[in-house]
Amino acid sequence: METSCWRRAHPAWGQGARLGAALGLKLVGSFSMEGWAKVTLLGLDNLDSAGEDPSLSVAILLYLSRKYQTAPYWYPPDLQARARVDEYLAWQHTAIQLPATNVYLCKSLLPHFSGQPVDTVRLDRLLGKLKPALQHLDQEVLAAKPFLATEQVSLADLMAFTELMQPTAVGCDLFRDWPRLAAWRARVEAALGPELVQDAHKLVLQPRDPRDAQQDPRLAQELVHRLQERLS
Amino acid sequence: METSCWRRAHPAWGQGARLGAALGLKLVGSFSMEGWAKVTLLGLDNLDSAGEDPSLSVAILLYLSRKYQTAPYWYPPDLQARARVDEYLAWQHTAIQLPATNVYLCKSLLPHFSGQPVDTVRLDRLLGKLKPALQHLDQEVLAAKPFLATEQVSLADLMAFTELMQPTAVGCDLFRDWPRLAAWRARVEAALGPELVQDAHKLVLQPRDPRDAQQDPRLAQELVHRLQERLS
Numbered sequence: 192m193e194t195s196c197w198r199r200a201h202p203a204w205g206q207g208a209r210l211g212a213a214l215g216l217k218l219v220g221s222f223s224m225e226g227w228a229k230v231t232l233l234g235l236d237n238l239d240s241a242g243e244d245p246s247l248s249v250a251i252l253l254y255l256s257r258k259y260q261t262a263p264y265w266y267p268p269d270l271q272a273r274a275r276v277d278e279y280l281a282w283q284h285t286a287i288q289l290p291a292t293n294v295y296l297c298k299s300l301l302p303h304f305s306g307q308p309v310d311t312v313r314l315d316r317l318l319g320k321l322k323p324a325l326q327h328l329d330q331e332v333l334a335a336k337p338f339l340a341t342e343q344v345s346l347a348d349l350m351a352f353t354e355l356m357q358p359t360a361v362g363c364d365l366f367r368d369w370p371r372l373a374a375w376r377a378r379v380e381a382a383l384g385p386e387l388v389q390d391a392h393k394l395v396l397q398p399r400d401p402r403d404a405q406q407d408p409r410l411a412q413e414l415v416h417r418l419q420e421r422l423s
Numbered sequence: 424m425e426t427s428c429w430r431r432a433h434p435a436w437g438q439g440a441r442l443g444a445a446l447g448l449k450l451v452g453s454f455s456m457e458g459w460a461k462v463t464l465l466g467l468d469n470l471d472s473a474g475e476d477p478s479l480s481v482a483i484l485l486y487l488s489r490k491y492q493t494a495p496y497w498y499p500p501d502l503q504a505r506a507r508v509d510e511y512l513a514w515q516h517t518a519i520q521l522p523a524t525n526v527y528l529c530k531s532l533l534p535h536f537s538g539q540p541v542d543t544v545r546l547d548r549l550l551g552k553l554k555p556a557l558q559h560l561d562q563e564v565l566a567a568k569p570f571l572a573t574e575q576v577s578l579a580d581l582m583a584f585t586e587l588m589q590p591t592a593v594g595c596d597l598f599r600d601w602p603r604l605a606a607w608r609a610r611v612e613a614a615l616g617p618e619l620v621q622d623a624h625k626l627v628l629q630p631r632d633p634r635d636a637q638q639d640p641r642l643a644q645e646l647v648h649r650l651q652e653r654l655s
Contacts, residue, residue, distance in 0.1 A: 285516055
């Protein structure tokens with residue numbers, strides 16, 4: 192899979208998966224990137240990109256919630272409540288995860304590997320693809336309840352939080368225009384605890400050394416080509 | 424959500440959700456489109472597009488498997504096996520469902536509403552986006568086991584089958600170049616039973632009356648605009 196090449200090239204690829212798994216592991220009391228790496232070997236690595244393909248963080252979180260029997264509100268046993276969590280987890284792949292990851296790649300990885308400035312026209316177009324979902328969450332979902340799936344924080348909120356933190360971490364404030372979404376972000380941070388949030392986001396928040404990109408110029412070139420293709 | 428507009432405009436939108444839910448309901452012994460419609464009211468309709476947004480068919484199938492306690496192989500209780508089903512269900516949203524739906528929209532709905540012939544250049548480009556996933560399933564996943572997630576048929580196979588049937592039903596034979604995938608399709612049909620497969624696919628297989636598209640010209644025009652935007 193493409194991502195396995197990106198993964199070799201740069202640990203920041205699949206950040207959503209890392210954050211999701213990191214938060215998940217922290218919740219089950221065994222957080223560490225090494226611990227996270229082990230999780231991807233616990234039968235979740237039959238796809239080459241397991242644990243690095245952002246979409247797989249859903250499977251990792253579900254696995255962790257069952258393996259370590261986390262608090263019931265994360266993935267409620269009640270059929271209706273669980274269906275609402277599953278509904279969000281299914282919906283977010285194309286509505287949030289894909290466009291949010293593309294914004295991150297356009298604003299951060301592409302300039303990093305190409306050495307070129309951010310293509311602001313493309314960035315605006317990609318941000319536009321994310322807008323309908325943010326509007327739906329702010330004006331419909333969060334107008335009806337404090338969290339995305341139920342009355343309590345759940346895996347739906349954990350997924351949304353980790354995905355929306357990627358563009359935010361590289362300077363795209365997705366919350367500015369959406370007051371309910373901003374208030375929800377504060378509620379999720381409070382539910383998780385600020386230390387955990389800081390801890391899990393260290394990797395995505397740390398500045399990137401430009402010299403990394405030049406360690407393997409041919410691979411960097413291949414990545415730029417793939418990224419251009421993906422974001423076109 | 425966009426899809427609710429598409430849904431009013433044409434029952435064929437969200438075909439993946441219909442097929443998945445129809446097969447799911449048949450499996451629990453209460454198949455009918457009315458029955459399916461009821462399922463989307465069983466707490467799965469908090470998103471405007473519930474049951475019509477293709478991505479939500481995953482939530483519907485998980486709900487059905489729990490509600491009606493279907494045979495364990497559909498969603499295995501074993502942690503590792505269940506993680507592999509979840510892994511496929513997460514991966515397929517952007518790898519299979521999105522490109523397969525786009526192929527269907529480009530080959531079927533867009534010409535239907537626009538009255539224009541199929542844009543073959545665009546169709547080839549969209550089919551190209553599906554190719555890496557088909558290649559991965561054929562040459563990696565199905566080289567290792569008979570079904571997509573475990574040794575038996577599961578919800579992963581049901582989802583893949585319903586998604587790949589959409590382009591196939593409108594004349595894009597996705598299985599021609601992939602012998603393992605073609606053999607897998609035959610195994611899934613055998614596991615489900617040909618009558619069930621025929622029954623569930625009636626709607627997507629039936630020819631479309633061109634007069635439908637002209638019942639509401641303004642809406643047809645809006646749909647063409649949305650489709651052009653989505654597929655550009």
